[in-house]
Amino acid sequence: xxxxxxxxxxxxxxxxxxxxxxxxxxxxxxxxxxxxxxxxxxxxxxxxxxxxxxxxxxxxxxxxxxxxxxxxxxxxxxxxxxxxxxxxxxxxxxxxxxxxxxxxxxxxxxxxxxxxxxxxxxxxxxxxxxxxxxxxxxxxxxxxxxxxxxxxxxxxxxxxxxxxxxxxxxxxxxxxxxxxxxxxxxxxxxxxxxxxxxxxxxxxxxxxxxxxxxxxxxxxxxxxxxxxxxxxxxxxxxxxxxxxxxxxxxxxxxxxxxxxxxxxxxxxxxxxxxxxxxxxxxxxxxxxxxxxxxxxxxxxxxxxxxxxxxxxxxxxxxxxxxxxxxxxxxxxxxxxxxxxxxxxxxxxxxxxxxxxxxxxxxxxxxxxxxxx
Amino acid sequence: xxxxxxxxxxxxxxxxxxxxxxxxxxxxxxxxxxxxxxxxxxxxxxxxxxxxxxxxxxxxxxxxxxxxxxxxxxxxxxxxxxxxxxxxxxxxxxxxxxxxxxxxxxxxxxxxxxxxxxxxxxxxxxxxxxxxxxxxxxxxxxxxxxxxxxxxxxxxxxxxxxxxxxxxxxxxxxxxxxxxxxxxxxxxxxxxxxxxxxxxxxxxxxxxxxxxxxxxxxxxxxxxxxxxxxxxxxxxxxxxxxxxxxxxxxxxxxxxxxxxxxxxxxxxxxxxxxxxxxxxxxxxxxxxxxxxxxxxxxxxxxxxxxxxxxxxxxxxxxxxxxxxxxxxxxxxxxxxxxxxxxxxxxxxxxxxxxxxxxxxxxxxxxxxxxxx
Numbered sequence: 001x002x003x004x005x006x007x008x009x010x011x012x013x014x015x016x017x018x019x020x021x022x023x024x025x026x027x028x029x030x031x032x033x034x035x036x037x038x039x040x041x042x043x044x045x046x047x048x049x050x051x052x053x054x055x056x057x058x059x060x061x062x063x064x065x066x067x068x069x070x071x072x073x074x075x076x077x078x079x080x081x082x083x084x085x086x087x088x089x090x091x092x093x094x095x096x097x098x099x100x101x102x103x104x105x106x107x108x109x110x111x112x113x114x115x116x117x118x119x120x121x122x123x124x125x126x127x128x129x130x131x132x133x134x135x136x137x138x139x140x141x142x143x144x145x146x147x148x149x150x151x152x153x154x155x156x157x158x159x160x161x162x163x164x165x166x167x168x169x170x171x172x173x174x175x176x177x178x179x180x181x182x183x184x185x186x187x188x189x190x191x192x193x194x195x196x197x198x199x200x201x202x203x204x205x206x207x208x209x210x211x212x213x214x215x216x217x218x219x220x221x222x223x224x225x226x227x228x229x230x231x232x233x234x235x236x237x238x239x240x241x242x243x244x245x246x247x248x249x250x251x252x253x254x255x256x257x258x259x260x261x262x263x264x265x266x267x268x269x270x271x272x273x274x275x276x277x278x279x280x281x282x283x284x285x286x287x288x289x290x291x292x293x294x295x296x297x298x299x300x301x302x303x304x305x306x307x308x309x310x311x312x313x314x315x316x317x318x319x320x321x322x323x324x325x326x327x328x329x330x331x332x333x334x335x336x337x338x339x340x341x342x343x344x345x346x347x348x349x350x351x352x353x354x355x356x357x358x359x360x361x362x363x364x365x366x367x368x369x370x371x372x
Numbered sequence: 373x374x375x376x377x378x379x380x381x382x383x384x385x386x387x388x389x390x391x392x393x394x395x396x397x398x399x400x401x402x403x404x405x406x407x408x409x410x411x412x413x414x415x416x417x418x419x420x421x422x423x424x425x426x427x428x429x430x431x432x433x434x435x436x437x438x439x440x441x442x443x444x445x446x447x448x449x450x451x452x453x454x455x456x457x458x459x460x461x462x463x464x465x466x467x468x469x470x471x472x473x474x475x476x477x478x479x480x481x482x483x484x485x486x487x488x489x490x491x492x493x494x495x496x497x498x499x500x501x502x503x504x505x506x507x508x509x510x511x512x513x514x515x516x517x518x519x520x521x522x523x524x525x526x527x528x529x530x531x532x533x534x535x536x537x538x539x540x541x542x543x544x545x546x547x548x549x550x551x552x553x554x555x556x557x558x559x560x561x562x563x564x565x566x567x568x569x570x571x572x573x574x575x576x577x578x579x580x581x582x583x584x585x586x587x588x589x590x591x592x593x594x595x596x597x598x599x600x601x602x603x604x605x606x607x608x609x610x611x612x613x614x615x616x617x618x619x620x621x622x623x624x625x626x627x628x629x630x631x632x633x634x635x636x637x638x639x640x641x642x643x644x645x646x647x648x649x650x651x652x653x654x655x656x657x658x659x660x661x662x663x664x665x666x667x668x669x670x671x672x673x674x675x676x677x678x679x680x681x682x683x684x685x686x687x688x689x690x691x692x693x694x695x696x697x698x699x700x701x702x703x704x705x706x707x708x709x710x711x712x713x714x715x716x717x718x719x720x721x722x723x724x725x726x727x728x729x730x731x732x733x734x735x736x737x738x739x740x741x742x743x744x
Binding site: 076078079082083086087088101108109110111112113114268269271272275276301302303304305306307308309310 | 454679
């Protein structure tokens with residue numbers, strides 16, 4: 001194996017596939033990047049078995065790739081990233097010297113690194129699932145940021161640690177819930193596809209980091225795995241088994257109270273009170289009366305806070321609602337900034353939050369009972 | 373107690389005294405900021421008993437301080453910092469409502485925080501030591517950054533965890549060593565003072581963070597404590613007991629070899645090789661021959677590196693020297709950038725490093741024996 005390549009380009013591609021690599025992997029080979037050099041291309045692979053990223057480099061002007069000899073090797077991700085990032089030279093050379101000893105050479109410096117045999121690297125099936133559709137990278141980013149925060153971080157109900165993607169009649173519905181709050185995003189889809197899968201939130205975070213300025217991402221799905229094709233990079237993730245709960249009946253169709261407020265004002269007010277915690281949770285209380293909206297919180301240990309939200313508009317009778325402040329905070333952060341609308345049904349009834357004029361995203365929060 | 377004050381100004385002063393506060397303090401009162409309000413001024417105090425910071429606020433246009441009622445309270449540092457940072461309003465009001473319940477009010481929000489009685493706060497003796505001299509804040513910053521990195525982080529020889537300040541004949545000498553490397557800084561002093569004290573490195577780091585754009589800092593010292601007076605803020609630290617070792621005989625008077633190199637080039641080269649570690653230490657080897665300088669490192673586990681330092685100039689015969697790369701790296705970082713001069717005496721003899729043309733700072737590193 002011997003090739004020369006533009007240093008900056010190679011570093012970028014190494015960074016992308018390295019995202020799949022976990023330092024906690026029990027399999028030593030998975031701590032490395034697999035480099036496969038054939039006569040016409042280089043394929044880089046990184047994986048932790050749950051998520052796998054494969055990037056193909058074809059010679060072009062940009063990457064200045066010249067392949068002198070084929071071969072393959074696995075090199076510890078942290079070492080190769082460190083070397084390629086810091087070595088001097090526009091074009092660098094990578095060469096297997098002897099069995100697994102690999103030389104990386106720049107202008108004045110050269111490194112010889114002990115690699116691992118590529119035959120010790122587990123075989124990863126990158127075959128393409130049948131169902132596929134295109135989505136703009138901007139919309140995919142929105143889907144991930146507006147839903148995945150609401151997934152559960154507990155393994156007691158594994159299916160809730162993922163975002164459910166279901167598609168029929170040209171509509172993609174993405175739902176995340178930890179059973180105390182929910183986020184739902186609707187997106188129209190051009191293709192005629194039908195599926196119902198749950199993608200681990202962790203994998204979606206990696207996809208999010210890998211989406212650049214590309215126009216479109218192609219998604220390939222079946223009941224076993226999902227693939228995101230971005231340029232010449234495939235991000236492949238396992239799915240979470242098990243039926244996702246039916247969430248549509250949780251969302252109230254009607255409401256008795258409406259609160260309108262600027263998202264920035266409410267975010268700041270919640271943030272100010274967020275240190276007043278009870279057992280690690282900060283509970284906020286909306287006291288709504290006439291047109292007045294007061295946000296308060298209290299803790300026997302720390303103290304209390306009280307703030308008048310002067311620009312809020314409330315329609316309805318008198319109402320007090322308490323809830324986990326973090327849930328409202330994260331929901332507001334995920335929504336587009338601007339005027340936010342709360343629809344409420346009562347003191348202990350789940351309420352919804354959305355940005356005025358945008359019905360494609362809906363957040364739902366379940367209130368808490370307080371005795372303050 | 374009741375006063376109003378400019379929010380931004382108050383936050384700045386709270387931040388300064390909070391630096392002394394350690395979250396690990398066994399005494400609950402030490403997790404708080406003590407606020408003493410008299411008829412004419414406010415005094416803020418933070419301490420972890422090793423280091424204590426006291427800041428005095430006198431009413432002026434800048435701070436908009438108005439004292440309405442005297443009194444004192446101790447408030448958990450993290451809470452008051454959080455509130456004052458985030459509350460809205462140019463001027464805020466702080467008032468004791470009832471015993472220790474303290475109200476902090478801004479434009480629309482108010483917080484009621486459970487404080488602690490100031491009588492539960494340990495008495496701290498801020499009396500002024502007799503010996504004193506002035507030093508420019510720039511020079512004091514240099515002293516700290518150019519020496520304290522070389523102190524020991526092990527408690528086996530406590531005196532080595534501090535920087536030794538000794539002064540006589542109008543010359544201040546500051547020395548730090550962990551017995552494997554040493555940093556020495558000489559500074560002329562105007563005042564006629566004579567002392568030999570060792571200040572904990574940790575305290576000096578706090579002083580460093582507290583030095584702003586002030587022209588001068590006044591140091592007060594005796595055999596018990598040192599005080600840094602910066603504006604209206606006193607930073608007081610305990611000293612480390614015990615005789616500081618005599619270090620002058622460690623520094624070779626003569627040398628047989630000289631290496632000159634640009635500090636940036638060498639820093640980058642060492643940085644590139646720094647991941648090649650043996651038991652957590654990265655050892656670098658200088659191979660000097662004729663005018664050539666090669667930097668190399670190797671580890672049985674990771675691999676090896678080799679780099680030609682093309683702009684280095686070497687005077688002397690053939691010489692190989694190995695040492696802990698981190699020691700040279702940190703020494704170079706602490707020196708002014710530019711041409712760096714190494715004076716060497718032999719393979720296993722300590723060598724010195726200084727910036728060409730600046731004799732006020734000297735670094736010393738002890739080589740390592742390697743079997744590579």
